[in-house]
Amino acid sequence: LGIRTVAVFTYEDRYSLHKFKADEAYQIGKDEEALKPYLDIETIVQ
Numbered sequence: 001l002g003i004r005t006v007a008v009f010t011y012e013d014r015y016s017l018h019k020f021k022a023d024e025a026y027q028i029g030k031d032e033e034a035l036k037p038y039l040d041i042e043t044i045v046q
Contacts, residue, residue, distance in 0.1 A: 008044055010037050 007022035011031040019025045028044060029037025037043065 008038075010034055 004023040005021070007018045007025040008028045009016055009019045009025060010029050010033060011027060012034045013019065014027065028040070
């Protein structure tokens, strides 16, 4: 299909498979935050 993928991950998820399978990957949140960054939709969209 030729669709590129983007993954977002927190520090705790830095070794998750989806990070390595995506074409691009970006860490969100601070190192000590595990869940809160996934709920911050504004930051994810930026």
